[in-house]
Amino acid sequence: MTKTNGTAHVSIRYDYDNYDVRRDESVQLSAVSSSGSSFTGDLTVRRSDGEHVAIEMKRLDRLVHSGERGKAEAVLKRFELEQRYGFTGTGAAIDMDDEKVPAKSAPSRIVVAPGTALLKTLPYLCSKQVIERVFAQSIDDMREEYYDALAQDRNFLAWCVLARFWLGLFNTFVLQAGVSVAKKIHAIWKLGGS
Amino acid sequence: METKDTPLPSGTEVVILSLLVCAAGESYGLNLVKRSDGRLKRGTVYVTLGRMEDKGFVSSRSDPAPDARLTGARRLYRITALGQRALAARQLATAHLAEGFVR
Numbered sequence: 191m192t193k194t195n196g197t198a199h200v201s202i203r204y205d206y207d208n209y210d211v212r213r214d215e216s217v218q219l220s221a222v223s224s225s226g227s228s229f230t231g232d233l234t235v236r237r238s239d240g241e242h243v244a245i246e247m248k249r250l251d252r253l254v255h256s257g258e259r260g261k262a263e264a265v266l267k268r269f270e271l272e273q274r275y276g277f278t279g280t281g282a283a284i285d286m287d288d289e290k291v292p293a294k295s296a297p298s299r300i301v302v303a304p305g306t307a308l309l310k311t312l313p314y315l316c317s318k319q320v321i322e323r324v325f326a327q328s329i330d331d332m333r334e335e336y337y338d339a340l341a342q343d344r345n346f347l348a349w350c351v352l353a354r355f356w357l358g359l360f361n362t363f364v365l366q367a368g369v370s371v372a373k374k375i376h377a378i379w380k381l382g383g384s
Numbered sequence: 385m386e387t388k389d390t391p392l393p394s395g396t397e398v399v400i401l402s403l404l405v406c407a408a409g410e411s412y413g414l415n416l417v418k419r420s421d422g423r424l425k426r427g428t429v430y431v432t433l434g435r436m437e438d439k440g441f442v443s444s445r446s447d448p449a450p451d452a453r454l455t456g457a458r459r460l461y462r463i464t465a466l467g468q469r470a471l472a473a474r475q476l477a478t479a480h481l482a483e484g485f486v487r
Contacts, residue, residue, distance in 0.1 A: 320434075322459075323430060323433075323434045323437075323444075323459065324430040324431055324434060325430075327412070327413050327430045327458065327459055328413075328426065328427070328430055330414075330458060331413060331414040331417075331426060332426075334414065335414075354426070355426075357427070358425065358426045358427025358428075359427065360427070361425065361427035361428055362427045362428060362430070362431060365427075365428050365431045366431050369431060369435060
């Protein structure tokens with residue numbers, strides 16, 4: 191992979207109807223992760239075929255230049271991209287030196303955020319209020335730390351965040367269930383006493 | 385200061401209340417955990433915050449930030465007047481206890 195001015199080359203699929211990007215145009219991109227954390231970065235449009243746009247983005251240069259295009263792609267795919275003027279889409283890392291910009295029908299890899307299956311299962315186990323107040327918040331926290339670790343290319347730390355989350359979840363379950371049972375016993379005891 | 389009818393918060397609750405007082409506004413769970421120097425655990429902070437909300441020590445609201453639209457909104461917690469009184473009562477009780485030991 192060729193280094194050019196110390197910037198990464200990534201392609202972002204975008205909604206062409208909402209935003210008309212032009213070659214060499216500089217725009218600011220806001221990326222919002224599924225956990226709600228965000229980053230912004232300046233990028234320069236290098237090529238557009240109406241469906242995809244090739245850009246330079248300094249935030250991902252280390253990943254792409256170290257030959258780990260897949261990781262850069264994974265990081266991008268974990269972010270919903272939102273340009274301030276209605277530019278939306280998901281990203282895929284490519285090499286600017288490649289002549290081909292990905293085709294319209296290029297297969298995309300969908301990365302499911304950690305904790306998604308748990309969030310789908312929880313409604314069968316707990317009340318909506320408990321999910322919203324306790325478990326959804328814990329999952330959001332885990333995702334924020336997990337994505338931050340991935341974005342810094344610290345895969346082991348990301349793995350540790352996941353492991354810590356599952357261990358912590360056990361504590362949460364025990365504490366939540368313990369408090370609920372204690373409250374019920376107290377309520378029954380009060381009823382019996384009155 | 386009237387402390388007679390004010391419920392005393394537990395040790396963990398005191399930590400959370402102190403951090404919320406220092407935050408001088410609203411804060412969310414992970415932020416509290418990071419600022420607690422290991423005194424709060426990720427796995428239990430939200431259960432404790434929920435219990436404190438039931439007791440009236442803290443109030444919470446959903447974060448309306450646009451960044452939160454992709455997932456469930458974060459809950460921001462704020463100390464209530466009762467929480468401030470409870471914290472003050474606990475600090476007063478601790479001070480009296482320490483004074484008793486010194487004597």
